[in-house]
Amino acid sequence: MATVKLAVIYYSSTGANYQMAQWAAEGAKAAGADVRLVKIKEIAPQEAIDANPAWKKHVEAAKDVPVASLDDLEWADSYIFSVPTRYGNVPSQVQQFFDTTGGLWFQGKLANKVVSAMTSAMNPHGGQEATIQGLYKTMFHWGAIVAAPGYTDPILYSAGGNPYGTSTTVDQEGNIKDNVKDAVIHQAKRTVTVAGWVKAGAQADK
Ligand SMILES: Cc1cc2nc3c(=O)[nH]c(=O)nc-3n(C[C@H](O)[C@H](O)[C@H](O)COP(=O)(O)O)c2cc1C
Numbered sequence: 001m002a003t004v005k006l007a008v009i010y011y012s013s014t015g016a017n018y019q020m021a022q023w024a025a026e027g028a029k030a031a032g033a034d035v036r037l038v039k040i041k042e043i044a045p046q047e048a049i050d051a052n053p054a055w056k057k058h059v060e061a062a063k064d065v066p067v068a069s070l071d072d073l074e075w076a077d078s079y080i081f082s083v084p085t086r087y088g089n090v091p092s093q094v095q096q097f098f099d100t101t102g103g104l105w106f107q108g109k110l111a112n113k114v115v116s117a118m119t120s121a122m123n124p125h126g127g128q129e130a131t132i133q134g135l136y137k138t139m140f141h142w143g144a145i146v147a148a149p150g151y152t153d154p155i156l157y158s159a160g161g162n163p164y165g166t167s168t169t170v171d172q173e174g175n176i177k178d179n180v181k182d183a184v185i186h187q188a189k190r191t192v193t194v195a196g197w198v199k200a201g202a203q204a205d206k
Pocket of ligand 1: 011012013014015016017018083084085086087088089119120121122123124125126127170173174175
């Protein structure tokens with residue numbers, strides 16, 4: 001079967017989604033994928049970053065991670081997104097990135113990508129499912145194929161049992177509070193597996 005090219009695309013202010021993205025990249029590589037780990041560009045004013053020590057620290061820690069580009073979207077067969085919850089919604093940085101994808105969408109280049117998404121929030125019921133649905137809503141418009149985890153492995157129950165995509169709670173500093181690493185790895189492997197099926201089917205159909 002042809003190797004799946006997977007882009008793990010994240011946005012993070014204080015590091016939680018960077019950590020989840022790293023676990024996803026690890027899981028996808030273990031599943032045989034060719035992986036790019038990229039961050040969505042920071043567009044917040046420098047004063048806002050400087051006013052929050054945890055945010056400032058994370059920006060410095062992730063300074064060498066490449067910034068996500070339209071080329072990453074075109075290159076990959078499959079995407080995993082990981083973004084924080086903002087008032088039950090997708091962060092503006094992520095929405096801004098999505099708003100640059102019109103040209104690719106118009107050319108049909110975002111159709112049939114196999115995708116899944118993850119998030120974090122401060123509260124157990126702080127809007128995690130709404131954020132993931134917000135991400136998937138854009139991807140439905142792309143014509144992407146959502147490979148949500150559902151309840152496809154018992155590991156999901158001990159990670160909070162979110163069938164939309166792995167989610168966790170975090171503290172003020174962005175430390176992950178739940179036991180989600182194995183669920184992230186399972187989600188990444190599942191996304192790669194489904195992407196492999198779709199890629200093989202598309203190639204067989206040519
Ligand atoms: C503007 C803003 C809005 C937020 N909205 C919510 C929210 O609706 N529910 C919640 O539980 N946490 C909320 N949070 C907390 C973030 O979700 C949390 O800081 C984030 O998941 C940390 O991820 P990161 O370390 O990757 O940046 C909010 C944080 C900010 C700065």
